[in-house]
Amino acid sequence: MSHTETAEKYRVVDLLRRETVGGFLLVGAALVAIVVANTPAVDAYETFRDTTVGYAPWHLDLTIGQWASDGLLAIFFFLVGLELNREIVAGSLRAARTAIVPVFAAVGGVVVPALIYLGINWGRDGAHGWAVPTATDIAFAVAVLAVVGKGLPAALRLFLLTLAVVDDLIAIVIIAVVYTESVKPIPLVAALIPIALFAVLARRYAEWFARRRWAAWVILLPLGIVAWALVHASGIHATIAGVVLGFMVPVRTGGNGLAEEFEHRFRPISSGFAVPVFAFLSAGVAVGGWNGLGDMMTDPIAIGVMAGLILGKPIGIMAATWLTVRFTDSELDPSVRWGDLAGVASLAGIGFTVSLLVAELSFPGDLHALEHGKAAILVASLFVAIVAGSALAVMGRRRQARALPRNAT
Incomplete structure (x- = not known):
């Protein structure tokens, strides 16, 4: 293994370790919000979330919930910009031959969920929410893989990271283009x-x-x-400013540049505070008991979101990967098997942070659609985390079992 490959392997392992805690904080904050939203404390929760704070003449009289989605998430997207910048200059997106497979996989993982959602909601008011199931939550997905992925090859982890980073880039473009009604x-x-x-x-x-x-x-x-x-x-949308500023920070090819330093400094703020606070203020959905859950499960918006994340993501990623490998000179890492890839493709169906943000942008004046869309994101993401995570854990244990006799000799 070359020095560059070794450095890249340790970088992936280090990133996995750092993202794990943030992923669990994210899930914990969302679960607390769901519990609070379904108890008598919901009135206090909603009052706090909807309290307006800020200077009106500068158009900054936002609710606390908006400050979280527009302000705190700008920190998250600044980290996304740093990560994209670093991957393009000195990481896995630098060489077209190694980047093309996860890049096209990410595109497939965006297009197919959007088409599935549109197919279910075509001609309905909720059709404009097509972008909700297109996102992958890198923190949550990487946290799950870090927990269950023992025994799986490092190349598989790198594939997920690259795919999720490109997915974030596509989400940024969608937010900037689709959800900007007018520009001053x-x-x-x-x-x-x-x-x-x-x-x-x-x-x-x-x-x-x-x-x-x-x-x-x-x-x-x-x-x-x-x-x-x-x-x-x-x-x-103000989060775009975070991405642009992230791209302005210089990257050093050999590592230890300002981008790497800023990522080390600011990631704890993003994963430990900004994203969990956003999740707490955004994921508070009142289920309304079994009747409310049943109503949500029959709503085309919720069905489209869940089908897009649970089915569309793995289908799109696997189809795009196969087509790319089949019709280009690129290839998968020899250590990665198609079964492993299917598990990671399913894990990419964890939408969460960016999906919740896109839902808020898609249904700003329709509380019923917004709550059903958010509930569907949470249900689908937790389902995918459990099912795909369990499958990957089994695959990892089998790989370890097959490797034991060889290591023993």
Whole structure:
């Protein structure tokens, strides 16, 4: 194994370890929200979530729930931008031959769930929610794989990470294009000024910002906040500002660049605070007992979301992977089997964070559709985590059992 392959393997293992805790915090916050939303405390929960805070003249008079989805998730998307930037410059997306399979797999994992959803909701009011089942939650999916994936090849983990990163990129494009009704050019052009200044400072003084931890908070953070506010005022979803700023941070090919340093510093804030708080404020869905659950299960919106995540994701990923391998020069890593790949493709059906955000953007004025869509995301994601996770655990144990006689000799 080459030095580059060894470094990439340890990077994947390190990322898996860091994402595990964040994934469980995310799930825990969502479960607490569901419990609270189905108890007498729901009134206090909704009052808190819907409380408006902020400066109205700057269009920042948002509810606490909106601050979580527009503000806190910008931190999450900043990390996504850093990860995408690093993968393109020095990671698995740098070489087309190794990147093409998970990239096309991610595209298939977006297109097929969207088509399934549209097929179920065609001609109905809920058809505009087609993007809800297209997302993969990297934190939750990687956390499950880290727990159950002992014995599985590192290449399989890298495939999931690359697929999820590309999936996030597609989700960013969908949010920016589909869910932007009108753009105000003056704030958008004005946002280019702090973004450009952020980029110049981050690139010119990268080593200085890496050595002095306080500098990013005092200099770069205010620029990021101004850029975020201006993008929000322009009508484009403000989380896009986080992605753009993430791409402005320089990446060093050999590692230990400012992007790597920022990812190390800010990931705990994202996975330990921003994303769990968003999940708590977004996942509070009142089930309404068995009757309410039955009503949700017969709603075409919920059926489309669950079918897209549970069936569409693995079908799209597997079909796209097979077509890519069959009709291009690319190939799967020799250690990865199609059965292993099917398990990971199913695991990609965990939507959660980004799916919840897209649901809020898809059904802003329809509380009934929004609650059913969110409930379907939670049900499908938990179902996929249990079923796909169990299957991958079995595959890992079988691989370990087959390897024991060889290791013993």
